[in-house]
Amino acid sequence: MVKIRLTRGGAKKSPFYHIVVTDQRNKRDGRSIERVGYYNPVARGNEKRFELNTERVNHWVSHGAQLTEKVRALVKEASSQAAA
Template sequence: MVRIRMKSLGRRHRPFYRICAMDARTPRDGRAIEELGHYDPMSRNPETQTVLNADRIRYWLSVGAQPSDKVAAILRRHKVTKPAPGEPWELPKPPAAETPAAAPAPAAEAPAAPTAS
């Protein structure tokens, strides 16, 4: 299972986080599958405080990645996706293609009637 989590960087009293797609079994600051943006809570400029790659985040959500609670709040704040309350973060799956009903096997042709000569 893939989770979208914040990887802690920075130093003491100066936090900085990378928003990453990570395997759920990896540690918090472990190896990431892909970096999707960053969050700098100490930045005074709102435009540089959070930088997100929205297209890649939507992709990871569409394949079943689940954001952590903090990342979900950031995504809601930046309107990357906005699920209804109580709905999962996964994007709706397209309807399954209908399989055509099994066509009956062609009937064996009856042998031609013998002709009188």
């Protein structure tokens, strides 16, 4: 099954996540099919907290991809920001 989930990057105590489309059998930071955005939980000042290509996410969901809970929350937040 194809999943849209987070892969961890960044330094120790300073996490940074890429939002990727991957097969669920791959490791968390393993091979991915496509990178569709990023999430920076420790963003400060003018830094963006997250960026997401919702068009590509919708494409993958229409082809059967499943979202993890955190990614689902980020997609919901991105759609509310786009509406405002």
